[in-house]
Amino acid sequence: MTTLDETPRTHFAASTFAPQPAEERGVARDEVRLLVGTPDGIDHVRFRDLPDHLHPGDVLVVNTSATVNGEVDATVDGGPVVLHVAHHLEDGDRVVELRTAPDAARAVLDAAVGTVVVVGDVRLVLREPWPGAPSSPTGQGNRLWRASVRGDLDRQLDWNGRPIAYGYLDHRYPLSAYQTVFGTRPGSAEMASAGRPFTHALVTHLVTAGIHFAPVTLHTGVSSQEAGEAPGPEWFEVPPTSARVINGARESGGRVIAVGTTATRAVESTVRGRHVVAGRGWTDRVITPGDPPHVVDGLITGWHDPMASHLLLVEAVAGRGLTQAAYDAAVAEGYLWHEFGDSALLLRR
Numbered sequence: 001m002t003t004l005d006e007t008p009r010t011h012f013a014a015s016t017f018a019p020q021p022a023e024e025r026g027v028a029r030d031e032v033r034l035l036v037g038t039p040d041g042i043d044h045v046r047f048r049d050l051p052d053h054l055h056p057g058d059v060l061v062v063n064t065s066a067t068v069n070g071e072v073d074a075t076v077d078g079g080p081v082v083l084h085v086a087h088h089l090e091d092g093d094r095v096v097e098l099r100t101a102p103d104a105a106r107a108v109l110d111a112a113v114g115t116v117v118v119v120g121d122v123r124l125v126l127r128e129p130w131p132g133a134p135s136s137p138t139g140q141g142n143r144l145w146r147a148s149v150r151g152d153l154d155r156q157l158d159w160n161g162r163p164i165a166y167g168y169l170d171h172r173y174p175l176s177a178y179q180t181v182f183g184t185r186p187g188s189a190e191m192a193s194a195g196r197p198f199t200h201a202l203v204t205h206l207v208t209a210g211i212h213f214a215p216v217t218l219h220t221g222v223s224s225q226e227a228g229e230a231p232g233p234e235w236f237e238v239p240p241t242s243a244r245v246i247n248g249a250r251e252s253g254g255r256v257i258a259v260g261t262t263a264t265r266a267v268e269s270t271v272r273g274r275h276v277v278a279g280r281g282w283t284d285r286v287i288t289p290g291d292p293p294h295v296v297d298g299l300i301t302g303w304h305d306p307m308a309s310h311l312l313l314v315e316a317v318a319g320r321g322l323t324q325a326a327y328d329a330a331v332a333e334g335y336l337w338h339e340f341g342d343s344a345l346l347l348r349r
Contacts, residue, residue, distance in 0.1 A: 017168035018341035056210025057254035066183030069161030109141025122151030187219035193339035194260030237280035
């Protein structure tokens with residue numbers, strides 16, 4: 001298990017989880033609330049007001065990864081479990097997590113090497129902890145596994161799978177609810193949710209206002225890390241055209257604003273000196289206040305739980321003081337948390 005040497009320093013009371021997509025609440029995607037936080041203060045607007053808070057020449061780095069069905073019912077020794085499926089590895093293995101049935105409320109930590117997981121006509125065998133040493137919140141057992149696969153697991157996920165979801169939702173929602181307008185490359189176990197409030201009309205408005213877009217790809221793993229657990233390796237790509245757009249904006253005084261922690265991780269994984277270069281592969285870059293970003297000046301993000309590793313990345317981009325002020329204001333104003341919730345734009349300069 002890879003653990004963080006730091007823990008988030010931002011402290012706040014628990015807030016309200018969004019129990020369903022905005023559309024189910026009678027709100028358009030781009031009408032969710034947007035907290036705009038800068039060193040000059042905090043504003044409360046709607047997401048569709050985003051162009052009013054950006055400058056011509058700014059760049060939005062967006063993740064083109066699309067969400068796939070990553071959750072499916074399975075059995076171990078004839079007993080029910082819920083299987084979360086993440087990355088395709090180069091040798092054909094998959095990264096998986098076993099969770100309790102029927103609601104996937106908790107990780108199953110007592111599986112062992114050689115455990116056979118059955119999904120329809122597919123057999124998976126747990127080979128070793130992934131990405132390295134065993135992990136669990138108590139130091140006993142293991143949460144994520146590298147598993148060999150016999151059979152067509154992707155077909156089972158297409159036929160019988162569903163999007164990964166957690167207990168704060170009021171019921172299940174279709175895969176379409178977990179897609180963003182930028183998602184063109186299927187591969188994320190969970191939605192790169194910071195991009196969800198964007199609509200085609202809003203993107204058009206931003207482009208006509210002189211805002212540039214730099215597409216990158218990062219296929220997400222499962223987001224159920226335990227407290228203090230660092231994010232695992234994830235596959236990413238930064239294409240040459242996006243590297244040029246980002247570098248050009250920086251040279252001309254524009255700001256580089258990442259749409260989500262995933263886009264931040266991708267672009268910061270290819271920084272060489274003070275420039276972004278094209279690159280692809282697996283990244284284990286973990287962005288923290290102790291190892292901050294080099295090119296990202298701001299962040300569009302949802303709201304993260306206390307002790308989440310994503311919160312360390314937010315602090316690294318925005319600074320501790322602004323992050324704390326933003327979270328205090330979000331709690332006071334009743335912002336909604338998690339993938340279907342409200343948003344923030346945090347700019348450190």
